Amino acid sequence: MAGELNEDLFRITKLGASHPPEPAHCLAVQALHVHYGAICALADVSFSIGCGHCVGLLGQNGAGKSTLLKSIAGLHTQISGSLTWRGQPLSAVRREIAYLPQNDQVDPYFPLTVRGLVEMGRYPHLGERGRWRALDTDVVDTAIETLKLGDLQGRRLYQLSGGQLQRAHIARALAQEAHVLLLDEPFAGLDEPSQRMLGEVLRELAANGRLLMVCHHDLKAVPDLFDTVLLLNRRLVGFGPVTEAFTPEALRNAFDAPPEDVHV
Ligand code: ATP
Numbered sequence: 507m508a509g510e511l512n513e514d515l516f517r518i519t520k521l522g523a524s525h526p527p528e529p530a531h532c533l534a535v536q537a538l539h540v541h542y543g544a545i546c547a548l549a550d551v552s553f554s555i556g557c558g559h560c561v562g563l564l565g566q567n568g569a570g571k572s573t574l575l576k577s578i579a580g581l582h583t584q585i586s587g588s589l590t591w592r593g594q595p596l597s598a599v600r601r602e603i604a605y606l607p608q609n610d611q612v613d614p615y616f617p618l619t620v621r622g623l624v625e626m627g628r629y630p631h632l633g634e635r636g637r638w639r640a641l642d643t644d645v646v647d648t649a650i651e652t653l654k655l656g657d658l659q660g661r662r663l664y665q666l667s668g669g670q671l672q673r674a675h676i677a678r679a680l681a682q683e684a685h686v687l688l689l690d691e692p693f694a695g696l697d698e699p700s701q702r703m704l705g706e707v708l709r710e711l712a713a714n715g716r717l718l719m720v721c722h723h724d725l726k727a728v729p730d731l732f733d734t735v736l737l738l739n740r741r742l743v744g745f746g747p748v749t750e751a752f753t754p755e756a757l758r759n760a761f762d763a764p765p766e767d768v769h770v
Contacts, residue, residue: 531557531592533578533686533717538587540573547573551587551742555734557685560712562732562748563721565760569738571721572608575688578719579605591686601630603686604679608694609668612675620666620674621659624649627681649680653707669700676707687711689720693727705731728752 534554540547548570555561563571577585580596580603589596596603604627618626627649628642650659653673663671672692679687689708693701708718708731719736722728728735728748735752737744737760744756 531685531715531717533719534588534590534593535574535578536588538574538577538585538589540570540577540582540585542584547740548577548738549741551738553736553742553745555717557717558712558715559734560708560718560732561720561734561736562728563719563736563738564723564725564728565738565743566762569760570740571738572690574736574738575605575690575719575721578686579603579688581605601682602684603688604682604684605688606672606675606679606690606692608690609671609692612663612671615664618663619659620655620661620663620670620677621646621650623663623674624655624659624677624681627678627683630682645683646681649677652680653677667700668695669697669704672696672704673707676711685715686717686719689718691721691723693722693724693731701727725757 532554533556536552538551539549551570551574563574565571573582576582578589578596580600591599591602624646625642628638628646631642632638650656653676655670655673655677658666658670658674663674666674672689676687676689692704692708696704705727708720712718712733720732722731729752732748734746735744735748735756736742737751737756739760739762743759744751744753
């Protein structure tokens, strides 16, 4: 599948939806603080990462992983700090960033087909008159092909498995021509073949120049899925390439004690 996927992603590249990893394409978060009323969910988080990476966001329940994704997605208002992508405030580059919530936060009974969901990715590109163009159909077709959703495109979302629903949301992000994909626990509840397929999709997307930030709980799978890890415990307690930052000490800081079943 990897070869076919590459070919499809190359076609999207030709349509302008992807790009080779580019040093100037950098997500920079500086001194981020996020509060929910009196609750401090994130304190003084700073990091920067270029495109072409698949980053695993790790930490115990309540560590602030979803809060970080939602802050980058612009879904939080009570935040302070600086967040930029390609040197611009995130509010100026919204359509380059796609947020994929946890499956259980998506209303499966929303009356939408897979194709309808993917077409929604084009809405930010339609301009003031909202005219649908042949190019929009091409981009939607390519995104659907890329995620191997051709046979499922007429199905309602509630008729999909968890893995198929994740792929449909990723196809929407590709149709949006998003360069930064924020995924909240996309592997939760997937069986092994679906996890493998999704892992391959994410790696290919990163290899083709996108930046993926992925909340994740299964520590054993980390070295297979991600090239970079970001460990949170309300503060940033570790960040860097998996080979350097995914260490027992970092896990102790993130989880208070290293999980016994993890060998790094
Ligand atoms: P999990 O692994 O359980 O999904 P997480 O690392 O994603 O956790 P967050 O959901 O970001 O953690 O939550 C961080 C902190 O903020 C927690 O203490 C949580 O209770 C709190 N929190 C999250 N959302 C809200 C909200 N809408 N209102 C109030 N507090 C919230």
